[in-house]
Amino acid sequence: MRKLSVNQSIITIAYILFLWLPAVAQQPVAYRASAPKLHDLVHTALEVRLDYAKQFLYGKAAITLQPHAYPMDSLQLDAKGMEIREVALLAAGKHTPLQYSYDSLQLHIKLNKTYQPGEKYQVYIAYTSRPNLFKSEGSAAISSAKGLYFINPDSANAGKPVQVWTQGETEANSVWFPTIDKPNQKTTTQISITAPAKYVTLSNGYLTAQHNNGDGTRTDTWKMDQPYAPYLVMMAVGNFYVHKEKWKGKEVSYYVEPVQAPYVKQLFGNTPEMMSFYSSLLGVDYPWNKYVQVVVRDFVSGAMENTTATVHGDFTYQNNRQLLDENIWEGNIAHELFHHWFGDYVTTESWANLTVNESFANYSETLWSEYKHGADGGDYTNYNAAQIYLTYSPEDEHKHLVRFDYDHAEDLMDRVTYQKGGRILHMLRNYLGKEVFNKGMHLYLTQNAYKTGEAQQVRLAMEEASGKDLNWFFDQWYYGSGHPYLDMQYAWDEASKTQTVYIQQTQTGKTFTLPFAIDIYVNGKKERHDVWMKTKADTFRFVLAAKPQLVNVDGDKILLAKKTDHKSLQEYVYQYFHAPLFLDRLEAIQQAAGAQQDGDARNMLVAACKDKFFRLRTAAMDSLNMQLPEVRSAALPVLLAIARNDSSTLAQAAALNAIGRTKDSAYLSLFREKINSRSYSVQAAALNGIAAIDMPMALQYAGQLEKDSKDLLSWAIAGIYGRSGDTSKLAFFSKQLDGMFINRKSRMIAGYLLLLSQTSNADLFKTHFDNALTHIRDYKQYKAQGRFVPLLQMVHDKKEAAHLPAQSAQAATAVKEMSN
Incomplete structure (x- = not known):
């Protein structure tokens, strides 16, 4: 399980349930045959x-x-x-x-x-x-x-x-x-x-x-x-309050608690459009007689695609102010709906083949985002999922996508089946082409309608649609494990006008077969070269008219791989302005973020603050080093305009956060103006900006905002109260946590423990520390309580330093409990 900085990370909260899943070392287990059908x-x-x-x-x-x-x-x-x-x-x-x-x-x-x-x-x-x-x-x-x-x-x-x-x-x-x-x-x-x-x-x-x-x-x-x-x-x-709509004469309904009725249409309102999109994409109309979504309390998973009646957990709920920032559950709504084709209409024949349910449903989130929010939106969703697999689960490198040797069936509900499997489908779509890939999905569904399927049937359907042999692809990605580690280096020979690209697979073990594109930009024009890599080290040479401004390996940004790319900073700057994709620009932003004393990198970052895609605007603004005078002078005019006028409240908040890092009282009036925003994220950024300049004023505003505070705003208040040392604010934490959904509790608990570490009152500490532990124990059902051990250890160390043995002992006991 991983803690996320919601709306401040390139990865969003929509994936939090999977980040909670711990990576567990695999032990040899028996072969799991399909259930016999007697x-x-x-x-x-x-x-x-x-x-x-x-x-x-x-x-x-x-x-x-x-x-x-x-x-x-x-x-x-x-x-x-x-x-x-x-x-x-x-x-x-x-x-x-x-x-x-x-x-x-x-x-x-x-x-x-x-x-x-x-x-x-x-x-x-x-x-x-x-x-x-x-x-x-x-x-x-x-x-x-x-x-x-x-x-x-x-x-x-x-x-x-x-x-x-x-x-x-x-x-x-x-x-x-x-x-x-x-x-x-x-x-x-x-x-x-x-x-x-x-x-x-x-x-x-x-x-x-x-x-x-x-x-x-x-x-x-x-x-x-x-x-x-x-x-x-x-x-x-x-x-339940029931909101009813229609799609092609079929009932489409949403069951929620009555208090949530004002927000239900905004929360679930894209569902009919999703049904139309998926029906068209797959060439199979939604195959069931209704579609209902119900939100329940204390659900034991994220959501569940029960046929015609999907269940969502109560963390789905968002009010109109939260939805003003974004609907964090949109991808999950799409995911569960898509299961009504891949999972319900055609169901995995065995749990070992769960990929035919879950990998497709995971990939459906990318497909929906691409349709609804454009190419950048789809690439953003795809990148998030890839990073969850690549960054958070090294043990998963040893797992096959199709696994017959699992211990418990639930073990298959992991980053390999979901995020990795979805990215494998993304590579397959790129290799086959979108229309052929869609035809393959259609064939798989129609050939196995109301029956079961497995990965080999997906292969056969895709082969029938494309006319291509795909055994190599499925053997490598479905029945094999891991992913490539790519090291990319470049050399230009002026005499022969030859560009050489050296690519090495540095992972141990098997060699991956990789088809991909190399885009070469010469005199401002892109040349595409489609290549295959079939050995651990390959050299590609291209005779060109002139030295290229950029060599962009994996031009479609499609490979599921960890990459070490030895491009120069100037090449990354060129890439931002000329390569078109979300990941092209993100890579450039990430490289420039570490070189802000360079004028070209700095100018590129400031330009990226105005990127057409708000996620990249926020990424650029989050990376600005506002302690550098050159960055401040270049960025502040842009940031001030974004803070006041950007169409995205998340971008406004990122601009305010960047301005707040200056700790300049000249912007206090701006923060006081934006503290009245309807957006929780904007209010949170404004409050943090005030706190950096005038903590007493921030405490006063926090007290006024307490009553209607959620997500980033409640976390901002928690951070301010946690640093304040004012134990009268402990009641705020207790009340907030009692009414908070579990996937939003962790930052509140962090502030709670920080404030508790500052009190010497034994009775007050015991009461509230026990309450904090109650909420930490809620994470045990996800095996995620360990994330709080460093905070509990901090409490222990502070109590020990303050010579408060009873409180220190209580904290030590908690550390031991949550470490198991």
């Missing part, structure tokens, strides 16, 4: 009644099956942690008891006869689901695997809604209904939910009936006529 699920009919007091579900399941390939006289169902009350054959309305045994995980049923392949039969099971009694192990990606979740069922937590929801992936739905809980099964469903009549229910498919039972409950029946995998079955119950 029986096929055909239809699952459930009647479920919720018991909020016990947190039980009382269920009746009528499951229609048929032997897959061989005659069968027995059946094995997954049914985890249940109480089984009855097992019977259901025929002509009659229940004929069947012999069975149950080991708390699987239900073994002796059928009444031997059934032939294709011969349908129906078993009936009455059961009680007891999710809180089932001992399940979660993972870094999905923090719990008990399937069914009762949230605040006794209303003990005032202000927190009462909800029930489910989470099935990978194989947790069999905690709340018996099934063959494998991804290579498909079933239609009918689910009748009996719940308090005051609540809204949601499940897969369409609502066919509602019946008031006269006892304060209502039974809603949901029916799904198209087959889908058991792990995609869902249920949610709660007090």
Whole structure:
């Protein structure tokens, strides 16, 4: 897990859940075969009644099956942690008891006869689901695997809604209904939910009936006529506001808490456009009868693509002021929708092949960004994902994309399956061309509709679309591990007018086969040379009319590789102004940032502050060294204009932050003006600017802004309070953390601990330190509590230095707990 500087990093918060995932050294494990298909699920009919007091579900399941390939006289169902009350054959309305045994995980049923392949039969099971009694192990990606979740069922937590929801992936739905809980099964469903009549229910498919039972409950029946995998079955119950739209006559709805109703359209409003875009791109219209998105409390993952009914965690919520800066969840909304083709319409045949679900869904974020926000937007999203894989997970270099040797299925939900897999698809699209790649996706979907697929079927579809052999590509990227490390050097020979490019793969182990472009700029014009690298070291020579201003290796910026490029600073400056891509310009900004005493680099950075893409404007402004007089004089006129007039509030905030680094009181009036902005990011930057000049004034403004503060603004206030030493501000931290979603807590906790390190009051310290630990423990479900160890160690060291042994001991205990 990695801490992000939200809106101040080239990587955004949309990826925070994956940055939380720790890289774990892989131990040798057994081969994981695909689940054998002895029986096929055909239809699952459930009647479920919720018991909020016990947190039980009382269920009746009528499951229609048929032997897959061989005659069968027995059946094995997954049914985890249940109480089984009855097992019977259901025929002509009659229940004929069947012999069975149950080991708390699987239900073994002796059928009444031997059934032939294709011969349908129906078993009936009455059961009680007891999710809180089932001992399940979660993972870094999905923090719990008990399937069914009762949230605040006794209303003990005032202000927190009462909800029930489910989470099935990978194989947790069999905690709340018996099934063959494998991804290579498909079933239609009918689910009748009996719940308090005051609540809204949601499940897969369409609502066919509602019946008031006269006892304060209502039974809603949901029916799904198209087959889908058991792990995609869902249920949610709660007090939801429902906003409804239409797409080609199909329901498109958003279920949120009533207090969030004013923001729901702005939050989810791009969904119909996404449905149109993906339908056109894939040549397959959205294939299901509705699309609903529901936001629930305390969700155990980021979001889940249950067929027709995606679940999002409550960190999705943003108000209109947050959305003024950006919708940080837009990529995830796109991701889960795209799963309704790659994952739901065609489902991975085995968890080993999870890439056919998740790599495509991850890449869909790039495709959407490219369509909606232009080429720079798409490249920005793609770069973020590449950096998450390349920068944060060195152990992942040893993992294959398709893995049959995993320990737990959830282990596959990592940076390799998601971020690396998505970038592999990006390289494949570049190699094949966009139209051919899209045709390959279309073929894969239509050839395997409502069935399952694996990576080899993706290869075959792409080969059919392109006419090219792709075994080399899939062997290298899907069934191999790692990525290239490229060292690039250049030499110009004036006598022969020859430009030589030396490229070496410096990684240990295998050699990668790499097709890419080398763009050479001569006399202001670009020449493209398409090349292949097939050995550890290659030399490419080009006879040119004159010495080039720039040699740009990997001209499309497509390779998933770590690069050491020995271009000169002047070449990078030329690259910024002449090479067109987002990454061309970002590379130049990053190089110039370290050479701001050079006039060309400095001028380029100032020019980059006005880049057409606001992300690059912010990157340039964030890199300015405002302590250098030459930088200040060149940049300030540009920064002042951006701070007042830029169309992006994030760019305005970056300009204010850069101006604030001067600590010049001449700009105090500007900060006081911008403190009234509607944008939290602008307010945060203005507040930090005031704090750098006049801390008492900043404390006064912080007190005024406390009530309506979120994200960057609340973090800015936390930073000011943390440095203030004013222990009366501890209540601010406690209140903020109690109402804050987990992915926004870390900076608040940091300020909390900083302020606590400055108090000698034993009772005050104990109360608030215990409270801080409660919030740190929330990160344990993501195995991310270790990020707070340095802060806890700082508290310990300060208490020890101040000769406060009781407080020091409490901090030491916390360090030990969070280090495990």
